[in-house]
Amino acid sequence: MTTPSKAARVRFAPSPTGFFHVGGARTALYDYLLAKKTGGAFIIRIEDTDQKRYNPKAVSNLLEGLRYLGLDWDEGPEVGGDYGPYYQTQRLEIYQKYIQELLAKDRVYRCFCTPERLAQVNQERQKAKLGPGYDRACRNIPPDQSARRAEAGEPFVIRLKVPLEGSMTLHDIIKGDVTIENQMVQDAVLMKSNGIPTYHFAVVVDDHLMEITHIIRGDEWVSSFPIHLHLYNYLGWEPPAFVHMSVILNPSGKGKMSKRETRAPDGRVYPVFLHTFKEMGYLPDALFNYLALVGWSYDDKTEIMTREELIERFSLERISSSPAAFNYEKLDHFNGLYIRNLTVEDLTDRLMPYLEAAGLKADRETMLKITPAIQERLTVLSDAIAWVDFLFVDELPAYDLNLLVPKKMSLADMPGILQNARAILAGADFSHDALDTALREGAKAVGLKAGQMFQPIRVAVCGKKVAPPLFDTLEVLGRETVLKRIDSALERLEAGA
């Protein structure tokens, strides 16, 4: 099996039960890459057959996530297509038709067992250390009797008649041949008592009808592939190619990636939902690039790749069969690289929404001036808030005066230094280079190291020790504000507060 050169039809088929998770995003990304590489179609199909877990917000969250990542789909919700509907609950008659066909062929059977009996059977099997399972009690009910009971209104599900002997082999593109004995396979429920199909049935019918060529899905499905393959056989259909991917692990490499976002002891949030990546300010291109590398590699050196290169170079064969941990540090590194590659205008435009969301009255003109100074300091776009907030307040929030004090100096030295600095700044030309010269010479004149003078100024003006480079900051702030803030610091020092 090799990656085909002919157009592939690949679907991403999520169940709308919660927020769009990065694990799903990676699967969708590979779907997308394969579709684009082969000039085929990337399809979204909503597998909403579980009414109990259905979450009405899930679909829009999913679609927004896909758009954020730039995974535009050719067929599916909102865009339509020739193979719809793309919501399984809108395809119930279709499943009904094929389940009847299987019933007629005697490849499936009605099961009248109650949930209570099923639970009891499971319990007994557990006791016998057999693991859960169904005892096939209804498998041999004669067809006429079965039909009569159904007509009488007795509730039933429809199960697959899995052969009692033999085995099934799957030719997986990543894993190679995997064989499972039919004995190990349950008579899976295909149709629930409410007339809605289960995943196992709907997926086979839809993939065939939608002419899907490659099923890329998670590892958790390999043990149920016999069910699907039997179904293809019974229906007389040609199965598509299967690609089972390993799960994504937690950063530690132990345990699979958590389904929920958690806060680390240091307060940092490790995003797992696409909307959180977006809120934090991960660039779509950076996430796209990084995600492609979680479980796939191009060669022994190349990591930074554009979307076009990724599409060009992607191949199913190079997807790793072992699980991969999600490395946030590396993602951050990628994001930093991508941010630094942006033009100042582009970066600024991307920054504005984050500043607004943080409640800052930032204007684009000012940002255009400061962006170059913070560009190389950003890991994610939302970091900008802490870098520029002092530019957009009338008055600085009270900061700890001890922050003013450089190493080897004391609070008592501050008034003198600040007064001196104020005098220099009052007469200086407020441009980067002129400030540089004036301040350095001023420090030298009074026997101070540049840093010893810069820190008090920085803190007085920014209210924090870590801020953009001083001269850029002063220039953007302007003389008036700078002097005002220094005066304010001096007043507070005098007051001893």
Place this chain on the structure above:
RNA sequence: GCCGCAUUCGUCUAGGGGCCCAGGACGCCGCCCUCUCAAGGCGGUAACACGGGUUCGAAUCCCGUAUGCGGCACCA
């Protein structure tokens, strides 16, 4: 319990019998640069899970063990 899958530096990976006393990247450590913080440059630390085979030769093939993960729902 049974079945399946996986196992190279802390992490992502290259490697498909000799090119590997194992290459790249993130992280980490050190140095340089430096007004804070970054960015950047240079250098460094660190791995073939274990035990048997096969072979002249194994990270690469086979078997077993261990560990991890997944599955065994009227959930997907």
